Amino acid sequence: MDNFDVIVVGGGLAGLSAAYCLAKEGIGVLVVERGDYSGAKNITGGRLYLNPIRSLLPDIIEKAPLERFVTKERILMMSDKSSVAIELSSQKFGQKPYHSYTVLRAKFDQWLADQVNAAGGMIVTKNRVDDLIMDGTKVRGIIAGEDKIPANVVLAADGVMSLVAEKAGLKQRQKPQDYAVAVKEVIELSPQIIEQRFNLAPGEGAAQMYAGAITKGMFGGGFLYTNLSSISLGLVVRIKDLMEYKPQIEAPQLFEDFKQRPEIKGLIEGGETIEYSAHVIPEAGMEGIPKLYGDGILLAGDAAGLTLNTGITVRGMEFAIASGVLAARAISSATKKKDFSSQSLAEYETLLKNSFVLKDMETFKKAPHFLDNPRLMGQYPQFLCDTMEQMMFIGDEPKKRLVGTAMGEVRKIKFTQLLKDGYNAFRSM
Ligand SMILES: Cc1cc2nc3c(=O)[nH]c(=O)nc-3n(C[C@H](O)[C@H](O)[C@H](O)COP(=O)(O)OP(=O)(O)OC[C@H]3O[C@@H](n4cnc5c(N)ncnc54)[C@H](O)[C@@H]3O)c2cc1C
Structure with missing residues (x-):
């Protein structure tokens, strides 16, 4: 040549x-x-x-x-049997020039x-x-x-x-500490079904992030993006955490369990998997x-x-x-x-x-250390889900005050630890 x-x-x-x-x-x-x-x-x-x-x-x-241009953002914190969602539905994101696309x-x-x-x-x-x-x-x-x-x-x-x-x-x-592994499927569905399931207008898209019990407390999380006529669904876990987890579990199994969650199952129902992949991510x-x-x-x-x-x-x-x-x-x-x-x-x-490349990397340079905290992936999502569940539930006993219910859940996590993690979030983000 x-x-x-x-x-x-x-x-x-x-x-x-x-x-x-x-x-x-x-x-x-x-x-x-x-x-x-x-x-x-x-x-x-x-x-x-x-x-x-x-x-x-x-x-x-x-x-x-x-x-699709993304107009709906959703973050779900998950415990074993429940989840709490925060959703942003933004008209700004639906205006041209669109800021993000799947x-x-x-x-x-x-x-x-x-x-x-x-x-x-x-x-x-x-x-x-x-x-x-x-x-x-x-x-x-x-x-x-x-x-x-x-x-x-x-x-x-x-x-x-x-x-x-x-x-x-x-x-x-x-080191394995510095990498995560991801498993992903692209699942084909008609544009009409996608728009119905995610409450989207034609061309609009949804982005969803999932954290908590789905990675069993390990660093990582799930993601879902709507494409024109398919859904990209995946799960990411840090390699070091996977290597050390007992009893041993593989990323594809965690992904299969994730797909079976009721929060996901209904969204991909009837879809056909047209692509299956795994890849490493620098973290x-x-x-x-x-x-x-x-x-x-x-x-x-x-x-x-x-x-x-x-x-x-x-x-x-x-x-x-x-x-x-x-x-x-x-x-x-x-x-x-x-x-x-x-x-x-x-x-x-x-x-x-x-450029924005090294400026943004510099601004968020503490993020990997902040995220390297098992409480973020385990204890806090559990706390959020339990608190919401307790507050929303009406049993056959007279109901306690909501503040009392919330404080009861807060007492289960160490308050000083919560303050420290909050302070770290403030400094890193
Ligand atoms: C599951 C997952 C989810 C992600 N989600 C997002 C997201 O939502 N948004 C976002 O912005 N980023 C996301 N990222 C990160 C993003 O995908 C990567 O940062 C981006 O793809 C990097 O592009 P690249 O061109 O550097 O590398 P790549 O896209 O990996 O390209 C490298 C190329 O080099 C080729 N190659 C490798 N070795 C050789 C060789 N020896 N000889 C010849 N060719 C070679 C490969 O075949 C490949 O084509 C995600 C990554 C993963 C894995």
């Missing part, structure tokens, strides 16, 4: 966004993707927040194959790959990058099977378990971000650990797109200088620091 200016490893959101911007500038770019096509191996929840990235891909983003990656990534091709970029699928061509600490290209392809810059956009970042010496494999936040550049190499998207979970929002896709676009800008400027050294490519980090 020819000598390329840039080789992008991974045709996901980060890689394709970078390749699109580079190709548009006339920079020779090759994307190497191991999947049968872009999107074949890409999993998300998923909902994409559009506002942060509209200005980054201005000419194409509005034409993207998005599913997406299906198989469609979205293929569309983005088409934009790369149309802009003059080259994508090779069904090829896995196995190694890097190194000259000391300088990255000079990639090795994929028998092929050795040189390039001025390699962009590692190969996702959460980035082999390329490890081979370049920029990243060490993190270390700011502390999980490795060095983002080296001689002849940059990291973007999940490969760079750019995912942010605040407990009520999960964001990785727009971070992947933004980091891809900003990596392309740094490469473009290095190309003009004909300098692909670490010092020259350091501009990428500056661009990220000046």
Whole structure:
């Protein structure tokens, strides 16, 4: 194969966004993707927040194959046999430009790959990058099977378990503490049924997050997103917690139990599962971000650990797109200088620091520590459910005052602990 200016490893959101911007500038770019096509191996929840990235891909983003714009947000705290829901039904979210959409990656990534091709970029699928061509600490290209392809810059956009970042010496494999595993199904249902079940107008979508007994106190939770004619349903659990849980339980079993919950069962009834997947998610936040550049190499998207979970929002896709676009800008400027050294490519980090990507990661840097609290996933959802149940229940005995009922439940949890957790929430969020 020819000598390329840039080789992008991974045709996901980060890689394709970078390749699109580079190709548009006339920079020779090759994307190497191991999947049968872009999107074949890409999993998300998923909902994409559009506002942060509209200005980054201005000419194409509005034409993207998005599913439904989200107008209804629901958070459910679950005990074993009950749940308490908080719902936000927002007219603001229903106004253009819509702030968030549900997406299906198989469609979205293929569309983005088409934009790369149309802009003059080259994508090779069904090829896995196995190694890097190194000259000391300088990255000079990639090795994929028998092929050795040189390039001025390699962009590692190969996702959460980035082999390329490890081979370049920029990243060490993190601990099970820093990753969660997700199991997800896409369940087909007609648009009419979806709109009826979730009380949505045509085109509107719902996003739901579930926390509590479904993960048996382990860090994680469930999610549900309505697509045009399907529902994305999934469950996430931290790998370390799963490894330590006694008696042993697997994530697919937790997911099956989740599907059997009455809160879920009625929503997916009659639907046909058309996609089943499992994937790892980086959960270390700011502390999980490795060095983002080296001689002849940059990291973007999940490969760079750019995912942010605040407990009520999960964001990785727009971070992947933004980091891809900003990596392309740094490469473009290095190309003009004909300098692909670490010092020259350091501009990428500056661009990220000046963007929402590292600003938001910095703002919520304490979130992973705050969320690393078994009470949030176990005791507090239980407390909420029990309190509401006690307050709403009318038995055959004369009813106690509501405040007395609530205080009775509060006494079951340590009040000082509750204050401490509240203070931590205040500092982290
Ligand atoms: C279950 C789940 C739910 C999520 N929910 C949300 C959500 O609702 N909203 C949100 O914004 N984010 C969400 N995220 C996070 C988001 O999906 C990721 O942050 C995002 O997909 C990262 O994009 P990426 O391009 O960096 O990586 P990926 O999409 O993983 O792309 C990496 C690509 O590299 C390819 N690849 C890997 N290794 C090689 C190799 N050696 N050679 C060639 N190709 C290779 C892969 O096949 C893949 O196509 C979720 C993630 C998961 C798993």
